[in-house]
Amino acid sequence: MTEDLATGAGPRLWSANFRNYFAARTISLLGDIILPIGLIAAVLGEGYGASGVGYALAASLGPTIVLMLFGGALADHFRPKPLLVLADLVRLAAQGWLAVSLLTGSPSLPEILITQAVFGTATALFQPSISGIVPEVAPGRVHEANAALRITESCVTLGGPALAGVLLVVAGPPVVMVFVTATCLISCLLVWTLRLSGGAAAGRPRVLKDIREGWTAFASRPWLWAVICVFVVLGLTVFGPYHVLSATVLTEDRGASAYALLMSAHGAGAIAGGFLALKRMPSRPLLTGALWLALFIPQFLFIALKAPVALVAAAMFAAGVGRSYWAVMWSTSVQTQVPPEVLNRVLAYEITGSMMLVPVGRALSGPVAEAAGSAPVLLASAAVLTLGCLALVAIPAVRGLRPVSPSPAGTS
Incomplete structure (x- = not known):
């Protein structure tokens, strides 16, 4: 529905x-x-x-x-x-x-x-x-x-x-x-x-108190912090290594021009995913988004196993579709479920949590791939992402989240 x-x-x-x-x-x-x-x-x-x-x-x-x-x-x-x-x-x-x-x-x-x-x-x-x-x-x-x-x-x-x-x-x-x-x-x-409506709050900012209030708003929503906990792990083990190892392996195996074309397929998929998400909001947006996010998994397998370039291109197109669709569901859920007066602070926790281990994953991916091989690392990323999608589907607060229509904001 x-x-x-x-x-x-x-x-x-x-x-x-x-x-x-x-x-x-x-x-x-x-x-x-x-x-x-x-x-x-x-x-x-x-x-x-x-x-x-x-x-x-x-x-x-x-x-x-x-x-x-x-x-x-x-x-x-x-x-x-x-x-x-x-x-x-x-x-x-x-x-x-x-x-x-x-x-x-x-x-x-x-x-x-x-x-x-x-x-x-x-x-x-x-x-x-x-x-x-x-x-x-x-x-x-x-x-x-x-x-x-x-x-x-x-x-x-x-x-x-x-x-x-x-x-x-x-x-x-x-x-x-x-x-x-x-x-x-x-x-x-x-x-x-x-x-935009509204003005500054009364009094001087109490930054540390405001940050604590933002944490309370963030931590009081199990669907929100549960997703970020999953994405902290994915940032380290999946999205951090992804760009480094996909670029390295595909460039070495197929050449720089082929890698550019494959990344174009990923970008085209992301555009298609945005259009797919445009007109309808699922009755369970995060559950549906997590299922679509699973489309990001096959590309790791095809890249690691050096599949024919047509299969890699199809997998990267699907990956772009899935990640883009998830992004629309996630952004809409956060922006409509969180009250406006704490939204920016909650978004700050959401962005920080999503990003904080991505640089670490990028930095570690090269040395780990040199020690263990790129293919095992890519396959491990696929396994972790599979578990991450299953976790999102299994968490009741995430699975059961329903959409809400935001109240129209006033303007001045």
Whole structure:
């Protein structure tokens, strides 16, 4: 049984408010996808080598993970819009500084690391808020909004690296950094136009108390913390190793061009999964989403066993479908089940939990694969993901969660 939310009550999805939000989130995502590609090229071009690349990427991601909870607490106290504008301005300043440094000279490695740490800190303010306002910019249409966002995210993820490659070939890393800076500016201007309700809470923020209240809201929902517990394990053992080992094995076995085409199949599947999730909300969204997520499993087997490329492509397409469908069900459930006054803090716990062991999984996957072989590690990932999907289906709070329609948010 499903609920047809496309014809449900509530204002139309593509209002001016949602269009501006949609454009801001899309252009911001494009900048986030292009940034690491340009950053790697810039660091290598300045002669800082692979170690410099690792330090630069860690400088950007580390503060985001560490400070995400503070970003969620501040967003719930001050309301998201001013924090989003501030975050984009800080990100603009950091990347603008690096772009100017690359255009006019040769920035030192510490200078690059500082700009990326500032960027990562601002991202910790940006991420909870940009997700938390979906119910407000798409009142009564949260499911449709998340499906549309997932489709576009898949398209940007598919096309962003190609755009970055063209910019690098035609103009070089400095112009890539100028482009990233421009995405921050455009996102900031679009966010400024959003009409959001409410103002800052009374009094000064009590960040630690607000974080504890966010934890209470998070921990009081068994379906929520149970899923995150599963994804902490999957981040370490499945999603962390996935990109490293799939890229390594497929490139070594099939060549770089074949790997690019296979990843395109994955991206096309993600777009298809977003469309499949668009019109109907299942009566048990997380149960249905977990069953679709199981489509992510076969690709590990086919890659490890060096199956014919057509089978690998089909499996990677299915993996994109399954992960995208799960993402829509999950985002919609969180944004509609959690009260608006604590949503940003809960989202901060959700993002932090989902991300925190992914870098560890990436770092460990290479040494473990060298010691045990890539195929056993990929097969182990498939086994763990199978157990993870079974766990999601078996947990009563997850299996039994029913959708709710969010109350239309007011605007001002």
